[in-house]
Amino acid sequence: MAPNGLGVENYWTATRNGKSGIGRITRFDPTGYPARLAGEVRGFVAEKHLPSRLIPQTDRMTRFALVAADWALADAGVRPSHLAEFGMGVVTASSSGGFEFGQGELQNLWSKGSQYVSAYQSFAWFYAVNTGQISIRHAMRGPSGVLVSDQAGGLDAVAQARRQIRRGSKLIVAGGVDASICPWGWVAQLASRRLSTSDDPDRAYLPFDPLACGHVPGEGGALLIVEDDDAARRRGVRTSYGEIAGYGSTFDPKPGNGRDPGLRQAIQLALHNAGLVPGEIDVVFADAAAVPALDRIEAAAITAVFGPYGVPVTAPKTMVGRLCSGGASLDLAAALLSIRDGLIPPTTNVSLAPEYDIDLVIAQPRVGALHTALVAARGYGGFNSAMVVRAAE
Amino acid sequence: MTIREVTIEDLKRILRESAGADENVDLDGEILDTDFDVLGYDSLALLETAARITREYGVTLDDEAATSARTPRRFLKVVNSG
Numbered sequence: 500m501a502p503n504g505l506g507v508e509n510y511w512t513a514t515r516n517g518k519s520g521i522g523r524i525t526r527f528d529p530t531g532y533p534a535r536l537a538g539e540v541r542g543f544v545a546e547k548h549l550p551s552r553l554i555p556q557t558d559r560m561t562r563f564a565l566v567a568a569d570w571a572l573a574d575a576g577v578r579p580s581h582l583a584e585f586g587m588g589v590v591t592a593s594s595s596g597g598f599e600f601g602q603g604e605l606q607n608l609w610s611k612g613s614q615y616v617s618a619y620q621s622f623a624w625f626y627a628v629n630t631g632q633i634s635i636r637h638a639m640r641g642p643s644g645v646l647v648s649d650q651a652g653g654l655d656a657v658a659q660a661r662r663q664i665r666r667g668s669k670l671i672v673a674g675g676v677d678a679s680i681c682p683w684g685w686v687a688q689l690a691s692r693r694l695s696t697s698d699d700p701d702r703a704y705l706p707f708d709p710l711a712c713g714h715v716p717g718e719g720g721a722l723l724i725v726e727d728d729d730a731a732r733r734r735g736v737r738t739s740y741g742e743i744a745g746y747g748s749t750f751d752p753k754p755g756n757g758r759d760p761g762l763r764q765a766i767q768l769a770l771h772n773a774g775l776v777p778g779e780i781d782v783v784f785a786d787a788a789a790v791p792a793l794d795r796i797e798a799a800a801i802t803a804v805f806g807p808y809g810v811p812v813t814a815p816k817t818m819v820g821r822l823c824s825g826g827a828s829l830d831l832a833a834a835l836l837s838i839r840d841g842l843i844p845p846t847t848n849v850s851l852a853p854e855y856d857i858d859l860v861i862a863q864p865r866v867g868a869l870h871t872a873l874v875a876a877r878g879y880g881g882f883n884s885a886m887v888v889r890a891a892e
Numbered sequence: 893m894t895i896r897e898v899t900i901e902d903l904k905r906i907l908r909e910s911a912g913a914d915e916n917v918d919l920d921g922e923i924l925d926t927d928f929d930v931l932g933y934d935s936l937a938l939l940e941t942a943a944r945i946t947r948e949y950g951v952t953l954d955d956e957a958a959t960s961a962r963t964p965r966r967f968l969k970v971v972n973s974g
Contacts, residue, residue, distance in 0.1 A: 551912030552932060555940070614947055618940040 500563045500676060500719040501829060502538030502819040506570060510829075511836045514844045515864055519818040521700040521715050526680045534694040536703050537680050538717025538820030556619040557632065558597025560678035560718070564629035565636060567722040568672050572637070575724040576736070577670065579637035586730075588641035588668050589634045590659045591722070592652025592675030593626040594823035594878075595684055600624060602683040633672055633722075641668045646675075646824075649878030650786065651748070653720065653827030654886045658746040660725040669730035674831075675824030676720035688716050691879055693790050701848045704821075706787035706814050707794050707859055709852040714789045717816075720825020721832040740835040744871065744887040745773025751881030761883040762786070763800035766875060769885035770804070773871075777805045780887070781869040782843050784830040786877045787814035788821075797875070798855040807856035811865060815844040827876035831888060834872035838890050841868045898949055898971045900924060903964055906944050911937035924965040935959045938967070945971055 502520025504510035513520070521538045529535035545554060545562040553565065568589075572579065579587060600617075601624040607615040622628050627645040634643050642663045646655040653675040660673035679688065688694060695713035697703035704715040723740075731739065747768025749761030770777060783805070786797055801812060815833050816826060837843055843865040851859045871889040878884075904919050913919055914932030923931060928938060942958035945951060951971055961967040 550915050551908075552914055554912055555910060556936070614943055616943075618936045618943065621936065 500540060500543075500567045500721065500825070502540055502717050502719055505540065505543060507574065507832070507836070510832075514815050514818060514833060515842060517818065517845055517847045517863070519700060519847060521704065521717070521818070521820055523698070523700075524680060527682055527685075529685075532685060533689060533696050534685075535698060536695070536700055536715045538715060538719070538822070539680060540678075540719045553632070555617070556623055558600035558623050558628070558678070560593075560595070560597060560676055561623070561629050561632050563678060563719060564591065564676040564722065565632055567676060567720070568633045568637070571672065571722045571724050577724060579639060582670065582734070584638050584640045586641055586669035587637070587639035587671070588643040588663055589630045589639055589672045590644050590646070590656045590663065591629045591633070591673070592646045592648065592656040592824035592828070593629060594647065594649050594652065594677050595679040595687070596626045597624040597628060598679040598684040598687070599681040602681050605683075629676060639672065641671075642666070648882040648884070649823060649880065650821060650826045651876045651878035651882035651884040652824035653829070653831065654746065654874060654876050654884040655748060657723060657725060657743065657828065657831060657886065658748070658884070661743050661746065664725060664727050669727045671725045672722055673725050674720060674722040674828035675826075676722065677823035677825045678718035679823070680716070680718050693788065693879070695789070704789055704817050705849050706785065706789040706817065706846065707798065707851055707855050707857065708789075708849045711789045711791050711794055711852075715820040717820025717822045718825070719819065719829065720822050721828040723828065723831065739891045741838055741888050741891050744889045745769045745771070745775065746884070746886045747772055748882075748884040751883065760796050761881070762797060762875065762877060763803050765883040765885040766800060766804050766873065769873060769887050773887040775871065775887065777809065780805070780810055780871055780873050782834070782837060782872045783810050783812045784834050784872060784874040785812050785814045786875045787816055787846070788877065793877070794855070797877075798857050802856045808858040810858065811843055811860050812857045813843050813860040814846045817847045817849060827874060827884070830874045830876070831886065834874050834888055838869045838872060838888070842866050843869070896949070898945060898968060900964060900968065903941075903968060906941050906948070907933060907937070910940040910944055925963050927962050928964075
């Protein structure tokens with residue numbers, strides 16, 4: 500569910516062709532705010548995809564998540580009613596919960612009175628609501644949960660899905676979907692001081708570029724169906740996008756105590772967990788913060804692990820923005836599609852700054868067989884996660 | 893005290909506005925004695941409906957009363973008894 504395409508094939512076609520979904524905010528009037536661009540999901544009409552019962556009780560992000568789950572289950576050929584309900588679970592990531600819904604109810608409270616606050620506010624704002632609504636809709640009564648780690652959450656949720664599958668679950672709907680492009684969400688994001696203030700959609704979000712000046716936020720994300728291999732074969736699955744090979748996660752040290760940021764170690768942990776050496780990774784999907792100090796940390800981590808220009812690096816998120824908890828799940832989807840099609844999508848609009856020794860894929864896609872990818876993700880506040888995915892055997 | 897009586901048509905409209913309508917349920921059929929669970933309305937839907945009725949008709953329903961009425965007929969009885 501991406502700003503440059505609804506659904507897998509629309510997203511991937513746009514991404515392969517370098518088509519951006521970033522533009523001036525339309526969901527509210529951004530005049531007067533320091534940052535005015537976002538990656539908005541276009542053309543999504545919830546009523547076309549969801550029953551009317553779910554509309555009054557869902558924030559935009561939950562509508563995205565429900566529809567993405569429907570599409571993912573259809574893509575995987577899963578009919579939940581045909582599978583044992585306690586064998587299926589849902590693990591999502593969330594950064595903001597239902598901010599737009601909550602803002603509306605706060606407005607009702609203060610402008611009209613408490614009688615006008617929706618009863619559904621009781622859960623529509625809550626970080627775990629995407630998990631809850633998906634699990635209710637499909638009667639998935641197995642182990643479920645939510646991870647709140649900003650951009651790293653998109654990987655953390657899939658890693659948790661893997662843990663649950665190793666503990667006995669057969670199928671987990673996993674990933675992150677966020678949407679907080681509303682005034683209340685916007686000021687929360689502005690408080691990070693990491694937002695680009697440029698008005699040019701093609702010059703605003705430039706990771707690893709000499710002119711890097713912050714990021715553009717976006718909405719959306721991706722949900723993936725993670726299954727136990729044997730269970731999937733038993734229900735007749737013939738092909739899959741790939742497998743989760745490894746995962747690592749660290750937390751940054753307290754600022755000022757002189758220890759290294761944790762991204763390099765997260766990457767090394769993921770490789771070790773996958774039983775792979777750096778040379779076996781064919782592409783890295785970068786976190787791409789576009790804040791110079793953070794770009795430096797990431798480039799240094801990649802170079803330390805893979806050697807200078809040691810692995811192709813890309814950040815197709817320049818076309819959609821940073822999607823909070825949805826970002827890294829969407830990167831996982833992009834990584835798996837890159838492996839499927841033998842094509843690395845470009846990091847659009849960027850010229851590589853000379854100080855970074857990374858082989859950044861810019862200008863156009865790079866074609867060639869790919870087998871294994873690493874996705875890196877950092878969350879505001881010190882979260883670092885990395886995940887290795889590879890082609891199915 | 894209600895200003896005017898809340899009818900089943902009023903209730904159906906408010907249910908739809910508050911909580912949508914289940915696609916497998918025909919609200920225009922005979923529903924006065926059908927359990928709200930069967931109609932697809934859970935306790936939150938009824939709380940939301942009760943809040944809207946209070947706003948539109950001025951009658952105050954307590955949460956207990958709103959959620960313990962299991963059918964539209966019983967719900968209307970609670971609402972219209974002032």
